[in-house]
Amino acid sequence: MTLLSIENLDVRYGQFKAVRSVSLKVGAGEVVAIIGANGAGKTTLLRTLAGAIRPAGGRILFKGEDVTAMSAYERVKSGMVLVPEGRRLFARMTVEENLELGGLVKRGGDWSVERIFSIFPNLVKRRHARTGTLSGGEQQATAIGRALMTNPDVVFFDEISLGLSPLVVDQVYASLAELLKSGVTVVLVEQDLKRAMAVAGRAVCMLEGQVVLDRPMPETTRDEITEAYFGLKRGQSLGGAH
Amino acid sequence: MLNQIAQAIVLGGYYALIACGLSFMLSVMRVINLAHGSLLVLGGYFLWYLGEHYEISPFVGLLALVPLLALVGWALQRFLLERSARGGELLPILTTFGLSIVLDNLLFEQFGADTRSLAPYIGDLAWDSFELPGDIFVGKIGVLTLVAAIVLLGGLQLFLSRTGTGKAIRATAEDPDTAGIVGIDARKASAIASAIAVGSIGIASAALGMRATFDAYAGGAQLLFAFEATIIGGAGSLWGTLIGGIVLALAQTAGAAIHPQGFLIGGHLAFIFVLFARFFFLPGDFTYRLRRIAGLAK
Numbered sequence: 001m002t003l004l005s006i007e008n009l010d011v012r013y014g015q016f017k018a019v020r021s022v023s024l025k026v027g028a029g030e031v032v033a034i035i036g037a038n039g040a041g042k043t044t045l046l047r048t049l050a051g052a053i054r055p056a057g058g059r060i061l062f063k064g065e066d067v068t069a070m071s072a073y074e075r076v077k078s079g080m081v082l083v084p085e086g087r088r089l090f091a092r093m094t095v096e097e098n099l100e101l102g103g104l105v106k107r108g109g110d111w112s113v114e115r116i117f118s119i120f121p122n123l124v125k126r127r128h129a130r131t132g133t134l135s136g137g138e139q140q141a142t143a144i145g146r147a148l149m150t151n152p153d154v155v156f157f158d159e160i161s162l163g164l165s166p167l168v169v170d171q172v173y174a175s176l177a178e179l180l181k182s183g184v185t186v187v188l189v190e191q192d193l194k195r196a197m198a199v200a201g202r203a204v205c206m207l208e209g210q211v212v213l214d215r216p217m218p219e220t221t222r223d224e225i226t227e228a229y230f231g232l233k234r235g236q237s238l239g240g241a242h
Numbered sequence: 243m244l245n246q247i248a249q250a251i252v253l254g255g256y257y258a259l260i261a262c263g264l265s266f267m268l269s270v271m272r273v274i275n276l277a278h279g280s281l282l283v284l285g286g287y288f289l290w291y292l293g294e295h296y297e298i299s300p301f302v303g304l305l306a307l308v309p310l311l312a313l314v315g316w317a318l319q320r321f322l323l324e325r326s327a328r329g330g331e332l333l334p335i336l337t338t339f340g341l342s343i344v345l346d347n348l349l350f351e352q353f354g355a356d357t358r359s360l361a362p363y364i365g366d367l368a369w370d371s372f373e374l375p376g377d378i379f380v381g382k383i384g385v386l387t388l389v390a391a392i393v394l395l396g397g398l399q400l401f402l403s404r405t406g407t408g409k410a411i412r413a414t415a416e417d418p419d420t421a422g423i424v425g426i427d428a429r430k431a432s433a434i435a436s437a438i439a440v441g442s443i444g445i446a447s448a449a450l451g452m453r454a455t456f457d458a459y460a461g462g463a464q465l466l467f468a469f470e471a472t473i474i475g476g477a478g479s480l481w482g483t484l485i486g487g488i489v490l491a492l493a494q495t496a497g498a499a500i501h502p503q504g505f506l507i508g509g510h511l512a513f514i515f516v517l518f519a520r521f522f523f524l525p526g527d528f529t530y531r532l533r534r535i536a537g538l539a540k
Contacts, residue, residue: 050423051422051423052419052422052423071422071427072419072422072423073421073422073423073424073425073426073427073428076423076424076425077425081423081424081425082423084420084423088417088420088423090412090413090416090417090420091416092412092416093409093412093413093416097409100406100409101409101410101413101421101424101425101426102424102425104406104409104410104425104426105425146424147424150424150425
């Protein structure tokens with residue numbers, strides 16, 4: 001069943017077209033990795049889906065409803081939530097307060113502060129600490145927890161490994177695997193190809209604002225992804241044409 | 243000496259009460275509401291009108307005034323501040339300055355230059371006092387005002403830290419864009435914050451009218467005292483506002499003890515001293531430090 005449908009989406013920053021005629025369908029329970037180089041339009045696409053940016057054209061349908069004109073908070077209420085790049089936590093509020101903010105949406109569901117702490121046990125001892133004082137990994141865990149507290153149907157993860165040490169990234173991805181068991185739909189923007197390929201069931205590669213590859217992960221080779229990632233023609237390597 | 247300190251603490255409670263709405267708006271919305279004093283006087287006239295024409299006690303009148311002012315605060319945010327904020331952080335301040343001029347002149351046109359007071363409608367409370375050990379007398383209305391300030395500031399602090407709406411308001415104050423992607427309606431949170439800030443002015447209006455007289459242009463002085471208490475206590479801190487009010491009153495009392503004309507000067511000097519001390523001890527460049535002191539930067 002299609003949960004999220006994107007039709008001919010265009011996003012502009014002034015004259016610059018950051019996302020061009022992107023069409024995409026995401027099924028319920030699917031894990032989709034959007035990959036691409038810097039400036040490919042991945043984050044813009046995700047922020048547009050979350051309602052943080054207004055598209056210049058096209059439509060976004062969520063559970064069959066046109067949500068294109070909906071504001072960000074209305075989309076959260078309907079079941080879409082973004083874990084933004086850079087975490088964007090409320091630094092003057094505690095971990096627990098940040099998590100509780102997600103719960104204010106009152107969508108009803110299984111996620112609670114205690115359940116978040118069971119997935120991220122290292123947050124328990126920091127629950128009353130202001131998030132501005134947390135380590136990068138703890139901040140990322142709080143950002144993910146805050147999003148889950150909205151009891152979402154789909155979560156958009158934007159560069160969750162950015163700025164974190166490899167060890168911390170391992171921990172975050174281990175937690176991600178745990179939450180995927182709950183059946184939540186995930187759209188993941190990630191520059192780390194290896195990690196994205198390990199968790200996702202489908203790869204969508206963007207280049208210069210367009211989708212240049214959209215295939216199930218098991219059928220996609222690393223070479224195909226690399227070619228799409230860098231915009232190479234088939235048989236062309238990064239070192240030059242064969 | 244003890245008597246003067248006791249009087250100053252009670253007066254500080256009044257300053258904290260009139261600064262409460264200003265401090266709340268500054269701390270959660272980063273807006274210096276220059277119409278604060280005028281709204282305070284407007285509330286005073288409302289209560290006076292009820293007393294004069296319908297013999298309604300100001301305490302009963304508050305039941306109508308607070309919700310009405312809350313409605314004014316909501317409309318102020320939705321129709322003026324929200325729109326003017328799109329033009330930068332200085333535009334809302336200018337907007338409230340314009341609003342204060344309009345209000346002052348409308349009040350003058352309506353009620354003229356005569357001074358008014360709510361004292362005739364509160365019976366003995368207007369002049370009665372408590373006797374404390376050491377032959378110290380403090381006015382009942384002053385004590386009531388101090389208690390009201392503590393209850394109001396404490397209530398607001400509890401509201402912000404314990405309730406969902408309070409947390410949503412704090413989150414919106416910190417980062418309205420991120421609040422949106424967490425599912426918070428930032429427009430609604432700001433409108434509620436403005437309604438609370440302006441609604442609380444009603445209680446200060448009653449205190450103003452009960453302990454003193456006011457006229458259409460009395461708002462400017464009230465705004466100045468409220469602003470000084472807010473800044474002395476630390477812009478953005480509600481409990482700091484109470485301390486700021488008491489410090490301001492103590493400085494005024496000390497000024498008056500030194501020279502008969504020193505009451506206001508003492509307060510202003512304390513304000514300037516705190517301002518300069520903060521400025522020199524804060525980190526960051528000149529502009530950032532100025533904005534921090536005014537409560538416009540985090």
